[in-house]
Amino acid sequence: MTAFNELMAFQRETSALGQIAGRLGWDQETVMPRGAAPQRAEEMAAIEAVLHARRSDPRVAEWLDQAAPQDEVGKAQLREIRRAYDRAVKVPADLATAIARITSAAQGTWAQARADEDVSAFLPVLEEVVSLKRQEGEALAQGGDVYDAMVEDYEPYTTGAQIAAIFDEMRPRLVALRAAVLDRPEPAALSGSFDEMTQMQLAQKLAVAFGYDLNNGRVDKAVHPFSSGSGLDVRITTRTSETDPFNCFYSTIHEVGHAAYEQGIDRDYLLTPLGCGVSMGVHESQSRIYENQLGRSRAFTGWLFDQMNGAFGDFGIADADAFYATVNRVHNGYIRTEADEVQYNLHIMLRFDLERALMAGDLQVSELEAAWNDRFKADFGYAVDKPSNGCLQDVHWSVGLFGYFPTYSLGNVYAGCLYQALRGGVPDLDAQLAEGDTSGATAWLREHVQQHGGLYAPREIIRRASGIEPGPEPLLGYLEQKFSAIYGL
Structure with missing residues (x-):
C-alpha cells in the first residue's frame, strides 16, 4: 500500500x-x-x-x-x-x-x-x-486568541473578530426592523390543544417531504432537538408541545436540513474527512434555508395549512394568508430555537459575546446568570422570568461547545446567499412549494452544496454555490422584504 x-x-x-x-x-x-x-x-x-x-x-x-x-x-x-x-x-x-x-x-x-x-x-x-x-x-x-482556537473546531478559517464584524454590520438593521415590526398589530397566535402523537405523525411526513431518507435515518424525541451521524446512519430528534405544534414541525424541518446535508454527501467520501459537513456554518445554512426560506415561505405554508387542517381539524386560523402571518409572527419570547427570523440572530449575538468573554476570562461562571439576564433585558427590553428561559435553555455549554453558537448566524448569512441563487436556479420554486414539493430546491442544494461534503473550505463552497462573496446583505434584504410585506411597513 x-x-x-x-x-x-x-x-x-x-x-x-x-x-x-x-x-x-x-x-x-x-x-x-x-x-x-x-x-x-x-x-x-x-x-x-x-x-x-x-x-x-x-x-x-x-x-x-x-x-x-x-x-x-x-x-x-x-x-x-x-x-x-x-x-x-x-x-x-x-x-x-x-x-x-x-x-x-x-x-x-x-x-x-x-x-x-x-x-x-x-x-x-x-x-x-x-x-x-x-x-x-x-x-x-x-x-x-483562545476563542479563535475554539471557533476553529466549528468554522475553520474564521476568527472571533471576523464574526464580530459581521454581527456589527447586521445588528443595526435587525434592531430597526424589529422595532418597526413590533410597532404594528401582531398576527394571531395559535391557540388550543394539538395532540402530540398527531404532531409526530405530521413531523414524519414533513421530514419525508423535505427529502429525509428514513432508510438511513429515524425521528425521535429529545429535550433539545439535534441531528446526529453521517453517511448511512443519520438520525434526528424533535420535541413536542401540546400548545405549540410549530415547535415540533419547524424543529423537524431544521434538523432534516442538517440530516439531508449528511445524507447528500458523495458516498465515495464515506468515513473520510470529506464525508461530513465542512463546517457548522455551512451545516446551519442548510438547516436554516430548509426551515425558513423554504418552510416558512408563503407557498409552503399554504400547503402546511391544509395538512394541519387535515390532521387537527379547524384550529382557529381563517385561511392560508392568515396562517402564513401566524407562522412568521414576530413576538416577544425567550427561547432561541423558537425565535422568529427577525430576532433570532440577536439571541445568537448575546451568546457569542458571553462565551467569548468566558473564554477570555473576562466573565466568571459565577457571574454568568446575572450577565445573561442583564444583556437580555438590554437587548430585548424585558426581564428573563426563569432560568430555563435564560442561561439554562441551551445544552451547548454543558457539553463544551464553545465557539459553536456564532455558526448559527453565519448559517443564516450563508443561507441568504444561497437562497438568492436558488431562486434563480429554480424559477418555478413557489409553484413547487405550494404543492408541498421541495424536490427542486433540495436537489439544487444537494448539487451545489451538499454532495461536496468537506471538499471545499466553508466560504469557498458558499461562494461557488451562490456566485458571490458571502456576506449579510442578501439575508438582510430578504428579511426586510419579507416582513415589510407581512406587516405592511
Whole structure:
C-alpha cells in the first residue's frame, strides 16, 4: 500500500470509531436510562482516549509527509487530516479524556438543573467545563486568541473578530426592523390543544417531504432537538408541545436540513474527512434555508395549512394568508430555537459575546446568570422570568461547545446567499412549494452544496454555490422584504 492508502485506511477506522461515539451521544439524549449517566461518562471518556490516541498517532505525521495525492479530492483529504492532526497533537491526551468525561456528566446535570430551574446546581460542573475548555483553547492557540482556537473546531478559517464584524454590520438593521415590526398589530397566535402523537405523525411526513431518507435515518424525541451521524446512519430528534405544534414541525424541518446535508454527501467520501459537513456554518445554512426560506415561505405554508387542517381539524386560523402571518409572527419570547427570523440572530449575538468573554476570562461562571439576564433585558427590553428561559435553555455549554453558537448566524448569512441563487436556479420554486414539493430546491442544494461534503473550505463552497462573496446583505434584504410585506411597513 502507498502512504496515502495506508493513511486513508487508518482514517476510516478512526472515523468509524467517531461515529460510534456519536451514537453513544444520541443514545444519551434519547433513550438512555437516567441512572446510567455516571457509567456513560466513563464510556465516553474511554472512547475519547482511543480517538485522541489515533488522531495524534505519530504515524499520521509520517504518512502525511510521504503521501502523494493524485487529484483534487486527495489533496483535500490530506488538508483536512493535517488540520485535524495539527490540532490533536497540541492537546494532551489526559485533557481530552477529562473533557469527554466532564461534558458527558455535565449534560445530565444541566438537564436536571433546567427541569428544576436551579442554576446553582449547574454552575459547579460548568465551572469545570469552562476551565478544561479554556486549557484546551490555550493549548490550541499557543499564545494566540483562545476563542479563535475554539471557533476553529466549528468554522475553520474564521476568527472571533471576523464574526464580530459581521454581527456589527447586521445588528443595526435587525434592531430597526424589529422595532418597526413590533410597532404594528401582531398576527394571531395559535391557540388550543394539538395532540402530540398527531404532531409526530405530521413531523414524519414533513421530514419525508423535505427529502429525509428514513432508510438511513429515524425521528425521535429529545429535550433539545439535534441531528446526529453521517453517511448511512443519520438520525434526528424533535420535541413536542401540546400548545405549540410549530415547535415540533419547524424543529423537524431544521434538523432534516442538517440530516439531508449528511445524507447528500458523495458516498465515495464515506468515513473520510470529506464525508461530513465542512463546517457548522455551512451545516446551519442548510438547516436554516430548509426551515425558513423554504418552510416558512408563503407557498409552503399554504400547503402546511391544509395538512394541519387535515390532521387537527379547524384550529382557529381563517385561511392560508392568515396562517402564513401566524407562522412568521414576530413576538416577544425567550427561547432561541423558537425565535422568529427577525430576532433570532440577536439571541445568537448575546451568546457569542458571553462565551467569548468566558473564554477570555473576562466573565466568571459565577457571574454568568446575572450577565445573561442583564444583556437580555438590554437587548430585548424585558426581564428573563426563569432560568430555563435564560442561561439554562441551551445544552451547548454543558457539553463544551464553545465557539459553536456564532455558526448559527453565519448559517443564516450563508443561507441568504444561497437562497438568492436558488431562486434563480429554480424559477418555478413557489409553484413547487405550494404543492408541498421541495424536490427542486433540495436537489439544487444537494448539487451545489451538499454532495461536496468537506471538499471545499466553508466560504469557498458558499461562494461557488451562490456566485458571490458571502456576506449579510442578501439575508438582510430578504428579511426586510419579507416582513415589510407581512406587516405592511
